[in-house]
Amino acid sequence: MTLLLDVRNISKRFIVPRGMGGGSAAVHAVDGVSLSIAHGETLGLVGESGCGKSTVGKMIVRLLEPDDGEVLLEGEDITHASHGAMRPMRRKVQMIFQDPNGSLDPRQRAGDIVEEPLIVHGVGNKTERKARVAQLFKRVGLRPDQMTNVPSKFSGGQRQRLAIARALALNPSLIVADEPVSALDVSIQAQVVNLMADIQKEFGLAYLFVAHDLGVVQHISDRVAVMYLGGIVEIGDTTAVYRQPSHPYTRTLMEAVPRPDPARRHARVRVPRGEVPSPLNPPTGCAFHPRCPIATNVCSVERPLLRRVASGAEAACHHAE
Template identity: 85%
Template sequence: MTTLLDVRNISKQFTVSRGVSGGSATVHAVDDVSFSIARGETLGLVGESGCGKSTVGKMIVRLLEPNAGKILLEGTDIAHVSHRIMRPLRRKVQMIFQDPNGSLDPRQRAGDLVEEPLIVHGLGTASERRAKVADLFARVGLRADQMGNVPSKFSGGQRQRLAIARALALNPSLIVADEPVSALDVSIQAQVVNLMSDIQKEFGLAYLFVAHDLGVVQHISNRVAVMYLGRIVEIGDTGAIYHRPSHPYTRTLMDAVPRPDPARRHSRIRVPRGEVPSPLDPPPGCAFHPRCPIATEICRQMRPPLRRVASGAEAACHHAE
């Protein structure tokens, strides 16, 4: 498969106030992250809240600009291009946000929301645009007679379907889905994930699927990248990550996934000791070492690089074996 997106060593820092103590500090939200996505592939990006995964997604669609690194979209580095140059490139990469209530204008009618990207990019006549909107409604499981409704007239699952239709309007090559089902009921989550899978096959889309629900990620992803405190600690094929996790943090995440197995009902779930370190002051060496049960002196002193391990994945751990 040909590479669609190639992310190379991107980093993002934010300057924040220290509050009553005065002064400012730097938050290392994303630190030297690299990965690629092939055409038609889904890469799941997982980790605890605050690990930087949503920041990565926003940099890829250029809602945020990285402080360092490259973001190659079909070979073009979009990391630091001007808004004028980025405007036509936005047709190739779109985003689905976690909360459709926040991403959809409550005053606009549903049909106008989906048509708006076509108008902004000057695509088609008015009648052609309305026909395309009606077709997109049908493809995501909405009715044409709902085009005149405002978002509040839709259920939560329908609003996310509306957001998906809007993202599809420009025929993108890549969609960044930032926690697209986390705000939905479990029964609706499955419907939306299945819809996204069907649309991917029909349109040949690639996804960066950002989530903390590992069960959902396993269902839809070809490969998975695990983030911890702004860094990728393991990346590989979904089967390798889920069945033979190599990084201690990944093993802990997988152990916490609910499974319908009576034998596990009373088994103890391993929880990392301590709290997640502050991104204002990340620990030296391996960022996970203060909570890791197998950490040694080298873990406290030297940051482990991502390297190939027995499962076929890459893990940033001195003791992955």
């Protein structure tokens, strides 16, 4: 498979005030993340809330500027590209946001929302654009006569379909989907995930699918990366990671996934001890070691690097075996 996206060791820190005492501190939101996505591939990015996965997605589409590292799209470095240089790149990479209510202009008509990217990039004349928008509405399961409605006239699932249509308007190669179904009812989630899978096959899209629902990620992803406190702790083929998780944090996540079989008994989920460390003061060595049941002295002083393990995936753990 040809490499579409190559993210190399990107980091992001946010400066926040310390409070009543004055001064400021740096929040290490993302710390040295590397990943790649091939044409037509889906990489699932999972982890607890606050682990930095959405920040990674926003840096890829340049809604946030990385402090360190590189982002290459089809071999071209876009890490610090100017606004003008990014313009043609934005046709290749689009984003679907978690909350369709917040990502759609409530004053615009639905058809205008989908048409706007075409106008901005000078695609087609008015008649051609209207035909393109109607086609996209049909493809995502909306009716063309709904093009004149404002977003408040749509249900939550329909608004996310509208957001998907907008992301497809410019025929991108990559879509960063930032928890695209987490704000939807469970019955609607499956419909939207299946729609995204069908669209991927039809248009040859690649996805970075950011989520915290491991069941959804397993359904749609070719590979999966697990994040903890700003870094990737395990990455590999979805089947390998789910069948034989190698990092203690990944194993904890997998054990917590509900299994719809009332006749099957399950062992109690091993809950990591303590609380998630503060990104204002991350631990030395392995970020997971203060909560890890198998941590040893080396874990507190030496940061483990991703390395190949028995499952075929890569895990950042001194004791993965």
